[in-house]
Amino acid sequence: MYSFTGNEYIEKAVENYSDAMLNAAYSILKSTADAEDVVQEAFLKYIRKRPVFNSDEHEKAWLIRVTINTAKDMLKSSERKNLPICEDILYNQIDESQKTANSVLECVFNLEEKYRIIIHLYYYEEYSLKEIASILQLPLATVGTRLSRGRKILKTMLKGEFDL
Amino acid sequence: MTFKEKYKEELSDTRFSENFKGNTVSLLTQAAERKDNVFMTSKRKFIKTVALVAAIIMTLSLSAFAMISFLSSADVATHFGNKELAVLFEKSDFEPETIKGEDYSVTFMGTAQGENICEINGITTNEGRTYAVYAVYRNDGTALDILDGNPIHIIPVSDGQRINTLTSYGMSASCFVKDGILYAMYDYTDLKAFTDIDISLMAFESSVSPSKALTTNEKGEIVFADDYNGFKGEFSLK
Incomplete structure (x- = not known):
């Protein structure tokens, strides 16, 4: 557990966890600018709540969970609801600078959000299914099913180019 | 190269704002200081309250716990x-x-x-x-x-x-x-x-x-x- 003395904990948290939070938010929102907004909002919640953590891993998981929920809230926001969102359109909204030929990232971004975040947490953060279930507050079986379906769709998209 | 390695490689190439971390620390520090100021105000009020309560306790010979x-x-x-x-x-x-x-x-x-x-x-x-x-x-x-x-x-x-x-x-x-x-x-x-x-x-x-x-x-x-x-x-x- 951390004692909240001075502001060192802020620098430590930003240094240690902002990359993971940015990538998680980006995997949901597909926009670096929106991801940055969401991560700052998640950190502000962290400052306001000052939760107690058992360990660094617990703190990281909490911050990723808040980031994911904040990103989902942003997706659901009325501003975005008014947009004619569908996966094909979103695909074209991916930051052009991030696109490369045969990009694995493009394929992941083409997945539905519910598969995308699980694929991200599993392959990028290397969380176990149980840990993902805890972070997303979903039943373990649901996480397993979504991971399996997400991988199946990815395999089709990647035409067997990579082992999943 | 496995899918995991390729995905990590491509996602790691994502470019966020150069000053993101510095700006975020600055933003959060300001937010924390505003919050702490509220706490410090409460703390000063508390010290006055403690002094008053202590005087009452001395007078009434009651235990602090009871108060x-x-x-x-x-x-x-x-x-x-x-x-x-x-x-x-x-x-x-x-x-x-x-x-x-x-x-x-x-x-x-x-x-x-x-x-x-x-x-x-x-x-x-x-x-x-x-x-x-x-x-x-x-x-x-x-x-x-x-x-x-x-x-x-x-x-x-x-x-x-x-x-x-x-x-x-x-x-x-x-x-x-x-x-x-x-x-x-x-x-x-x-x-x-x-x-x-x-x-x-x-x-x-x-x-x-x-x-x-x-x-x-x-x-x-x-x-x-x-x-x-x-x-x-x-x-x-x-």
Whole structure:
């Protein structure tokens, strides 16, 4: 557990966890600018709540969970609801600078959000299914099913180019 | 190259703002300072209150303990902006229970659980959750300071399970100090869902990890470790 003395904990948290939070938010929102907004909002919640953590891993998981929920809230926001969102359109909204030929990232971004975040947490953060279930507050079986379906769709998209 | 390696490589190439970390630290530091200023104002008011209360205590020869006035568990939920949870606490007929240690006392003030209790700790959940409110205070009457954090950590355990089995489903706590008393609201997984096991809430000093404060005896019961000498409290989840 951390004692909240001075502001060192802020620098430590930003240094240690902002990359993971940015990538998680980006995997949901597909926009670096929106991801940055969401991560700052998640950190502000962290400052306001000052939760107690058992360990660094617990703190990281909490911050990723808040980031994911904040990103989902942003997706659901009325501003975005008014947009004619569908996966094909979103695909074209991916930051052009991030696109490369045969990009694995493009394929992941083409997945539905519910598969995308699980694929991200599993392959990028290397969380176990149980840990993902805890972070997303979903039943373990649901996480397993979504991971399996997400991988199946990815395999089709990647035409067997990579082992999943 | 595997999918995982390729995905990591491509995502790691994503370019966020160059000054993102610096700007974020600056933003958060300002936010924290604004928050601390509120606490410092409360602290100054508290010192005046303590002086007044001490004078009254001297006059009336009453113990400091007798003078403690707690917020209610509903007040604590309201402080965190959770009106739905406050209503649940208000409806509860929970009898508060206090455990007094050498330096600290902990009062288990209430518990509530259910689905859709709305947002807490920045997380909106439709999953069942159990919330528990505790008050922590020093026995000598000196005030706790939020900047020192919560001195007591309280986790759910069940005999026959590993120490971290129930906490592995996720938990968090939010704290604030009012009049020198620290109020902590814990957000656990839905503990009532575990109908076939008895659950205890073990309280120990937060400077010690759960694995150091607690151990499993030969009967499979989770007990305080022999070499742990800090605050020891065990509440049952009614």
